Amino acid sequence: MRLTRPQIAERIAQDIPDKAYVNLGIGVPTLVSDYLPDDRQIVLHTENGMLGMGRAATENEIDLDLINAGKIFVTEELGAAYFHHADSFAMMRGGHIDYCVMGAYQVSARGDLANWRTDSPRSIPGVGGAMDLAVGAKHVYVVMDLFSKSGECKLVEACTYPLTGAECVERVYTDVAVFELTRGNVRVLEIFDDLDLEQLSAIMGLPLIDARPTLVNVMAGTP
Template sequence: MRLSRAEIAARVAQDIPDGAYANLGIGVPTLVADYLPEGREIVLHTENGLLGMGPAPSEDEIDEDLINAGKIYVTEAPGAAYFHHADSFAMMRGGHLDYCVLGAFQVSEGGDLANWRTNSPSAIPGVGGAMDLAVGAKHVYVVMELFTKTGDCKLVVNCDYPLTGKACVERVYTDVALFEIREDGVNVLEIFDDASFEEVERQVGFALVDSTAEFATL
């Protein structure tokens, strides 16, 4: 019953409002571009220098000069613009992006983000523009599977891995549930898995706030 990666991306896409400027990170976040609702004008930014990024191309639409920061082929939307890498980072650092969607290794209950390396000695650091996005975007959404392959929860009390940003994450979209980080703690807004709130709380391993009823009425 858990969501697939594509389904997580589709769920995030529903929550990016009309008129937003948004950056999509590498991996699952990139898939969000393929599920943006029709009728909304959402301008996608990629830090290698494109504003107005479209969804993934079909086989016969591939332009080898059109890639995103993850070196994935993309399309351009009408009115797309290209610019220098430094200008792109100025957009990110200057608070000009409304949303960014990032992957993560861990997110803490206080909204700290760890997504550029683990503690493994063989890990290859790959911070990219994540630190700039974490502090520059007005809203930071994270997409990730809730558990590692070994069963460890990625939503934690305190991050064990080097931080990308402190107290920056607003929402965490996972295959099991949608979480929102507020002053009163980590709120559960939706549960996708066939599980109760109590089961999700037990699996996460620390106290959560049940806001599923409140969210359902919005």
């Protein structure tokens, strides 16, 4: 019952508001561009120097000069602009990006982000623009599988991997649930898997706060 990666991307796209300037990271975050609602004007930024990026390009739309930071062929929206890499990073560092969506190896309960390397000696560091976005974007959303391949929860009390940014993550979208991080508290906004809150808390090893909307059935004629 867990969400697939495209389904997670579609879920994130629902929470991107109208008129937002958004940076999408490499991997699953890139898929968000394919699911943005048509009735919202959302401007996508890619750190290799493009504003007004569109969805991923299909076979007949591929232009060898149009790629995003993950080297994926993309389309362009009407009015798209291109600029130097340094200008792109100035936008990120200057607080001009409303939302960024990134992957992560770990996120802590207080919103610390670790996504540029693990503690494995075989890990290849990959900072990119993650540190700039972590401190420069107004809202930082993370997308990741809740558990690693070895079964360890990636939403933790405290990160054990080197930090990309401290107390910067606002929401975490996973295959199992959506979490909101507030003042060291982990609030559960949705659960997709066949688990109740207590079961999820037990397997994660974290205290969780139920913030899911309560559905109230009102019978006709009831005062």
